[in-house]
Amino acid sequence: MNFESKLSEVSKRIKSSIIRELLKVANNPGMISFGGGVPDPDTFPRNKLAEISKEILENxxxxxxxxxxxxxxxxxxxxxxxxxxxxxxxxxxxxxxxxxxxxxxxxxxxxxxxxxxxxxxxxxxxxxxxxxxxxxxxxxxxxxxxxxxxxxxxxxxxxxxxxxxxxxxxxxxxxxxxxxxxxxxxxxxxxxxxxxxxxxxxxxxxxxxxxxxxxxxxxxxxxxxxxxxxxxxxxxxxxxxxxxxxxxxxxxxxxxxxxxxxxxxxxxxxxxxxxxxxxxxxxxxxxxxxxxDLYDEIAPTIKLYGEKKDTMMKAIEENLGDIKDIDWTRPEGGLFTWITLPKGIDTMEMFEMAKMEKVLYIPGEAFYVDEPDRNTMRISFCLPSHEEIHEGMRRLRRVIDKYAKEKGIEI
Ligand SMILES: Cc1ncc(COP(=O)(O)O)c(C=O)c1O
Known part of the structure; x- marks a missing residue:
């Protein structure tokens, strides 16, 4: 049967999320991922939630x-x-x-x-x-x-x-x-x-x-x-x-x-x-x-993310700071920073090299509904450890150098 012919116009248009596809390799051994945008599971108040779950199910x-x-x-x-x-x-x-x-x-x-x-x-x-x-x-x-x-x-x-x-x-x-x-x-x-x-x-x-x-x-x-x-x-x-x-x-x-x-x-x-x-x-x-008090409870999580953000800012500055025209955002909260690399670098194309070098990011083109700026990437700092943030940025620099050299892009 031709299932495609039975689909609605909307369904025909829908594509699977490229983030999900790209991050399938995130759990490979030795991989450092700046890709995932999810909170750190160790911050979930599991014991308190377990206790309340039991109470409400019983009462x-x-x-x-x-x-x-x-x-x-x-x-x-x-x-x-x-x-x-x-x-x-x-x-x-x-x-x-x-x-x-x-x-x-x-x-x-x-x-x-x-x-x-x-x-x-x-x-x-x-x-x-x-x-x-x-x-x-x-x-x-x-x-x-x-x-x-x-x-x-x-x-x-x-x-x-x-x-x-x-x-x-x-x-x-x-x-x-x-x-x-x-x-x-x-x-x-x-x-x-x-x-x-x-x-x-x-x-x-x-x-x-x-x-x-x-x-x-x-x-x-x-x-x-x-x-x-x-x-x-x-x-x-x-x-x-x-x-x-x-x-x-x-x-x-x-x-x-x-x-x-x-x-x-x-x-x-x-x-x-x-x-x-x-x-x-x-x-x-x-x-x-x-x-x-919800906000008292998440204070340690905010501290943890804030420290990782500082480490990420430092690691970007140290490893990528001298790249021509590079730009990155300095978040006052949340989970992400957005890096813009020199024109000509296509972060989706570069992703294969990054996988080989065991570092992951989300290519910026995932975040556009018009012609994307392909020289961009989203970086999340909440999951990797401080050491992984430094090491991941060192790897990312190697990837950018290799890609730029191969493409003849001056950086
Ligand atoms: C900007 C923004 N809006 C909405 C959501 C959806 O969040 P949820 O469905 O988990 O509440 C997210 C999740 O990452 C988000 O980043």
Whole structure:
């Protein structure tokens, strides 16, 4: 049978994630991987979670083993509302402004399904988080690719594009700007307050929504916290958050916060997808954040990542710092830095050499929905040890030298 002929247009377009393909070799002996973007499993509070799991299975089995509401566990929502008050000074969020999702990845998918049509426009960073690109692409919208600079999106570029849409009478089809406000994946950069305010101004002027994705905000090692875009414009911002980086990604729990009408619509989309998020992990997270101070608990993890970031910055400087035109971002939190190598270096092509030299990174071309900048790569510093970070960078330098020599590129 010709299965291909039975596929939907969307399904025909979908490709398997190149990250998954590339990282199949990550566990080979002796390999040092800067590829994986996952938290360090040793940081998961497994004993505390084991204890609570036992308690809720014994005492709350009528809830935790049963279907729940699509909106999500009220206990978890209550706990999250408290966190927003305590840590962000946000005191207006009610149950109706919130839906619990299966990770932020589902939130991105639901937002795309609820807001985008084939002829819609949405503004995204260039480079873009791969998962957002795949989620939004399900609706085949037209992407406005906004360059990412050291302090967030290039809003002058965005404004010029919005003005063009206005002039051709298409501005009402521009639905939202997708922004990772803190410690961008893959870029490592944070949007400054001035830009957050300017983005809100543009959203008001051209009447669009902002989708603020903030999985890493709590993982700040240095610098001052910047108010969320949501706190500046709660009426036009949909805030996505997740327990993946502050508790454990295996729980698969995210949260969408926004205007009541939009949350109701997103909840209806979710109902069609999965009826409800898992009752068991929702109650587990709810009891965990009731019993423990989430942010006190992750303080050691933040310290650990911060120290590894410092080691990574030092290792890049020492090993790659003299390469012509090299540039890398200096994250104040999160898991990633983004390296731009001299023009002419194709990091996807170079990947084979890197594998032989036993060092892995993610070629930048994975993070574009238009013609990629092929001389870029994403580097994660949270999993390798300090020694592996130094050794991995030494290996990467050997790879770059060898590749550049073979291609006749001066570096
Ligand atoms: C920017 C961004 N958004 C969303 C997600 C999805 O996270 P999860 O589905 O685990 O909540 C990730 C995961 O790495 C991410 O980096």
């Amino acid at each position: 709350e089995h009528r809830f935790v083993l049963q279907y729940g509401t699509t909106e999500g566990d009220v206990e978890l929502k209550k706990g999250y509302i408290n966190l927003l008050k305590k840590y962000d000074g946000i005191d207006w969020v009610k149950d109706e402004n919130m839906v619990i999702t299966v990770g932020s990845q589902q939130a991105l998918y639901l937002v795309g399904m609820t807001l985008l049509d084939k002829n819609s426009y949405c503004g995204v960073s260039r480079p873009i988080y791969l998962g957002a690109a795949s989620a939004f692409s399900q609706r085949a919208p037209k992407f406005i690719n906004i360059p990412l600079t050291k302090d967030g999106l290039d809003l002058e570029y965005l404004e010029r594009e919005l003005e063009k849409l206005y002039e051709i009478g298409e501005i009402d089809k521009f639905k939202f700007v997708y922004a990772i406000s803190n410690f961008h994946n893959p870029g490592g950069v944070t949007m400054n307050l001035e830009k957050r305010k300017k983005l809100v101004e543009l959203a008001e002027k051209y009447d669009f929504l902002i989708v603020e994705d903030d999985p890493y905000g709590a993982l700040r090692f240095e610098g001052n916290k910047v108010p969320s875009i949501y706190s500046l414009a709660p009426n036009r911002t949909i805030l996505l958050n997740t327990f993946s980086k502050v508790l454990a990604p295996g729980l698969r729990l995210g949260v969408i916060i926004g205007d009541e009408f939009l949350i109701r619509k997103i909840t209806m989309t979710k109902q069609a997808a999965d009826l409800c998020s898992p009752s068991l992990t929702q109650r587990l997270a709810a009891r965990y954040i009731q019993r423990y």
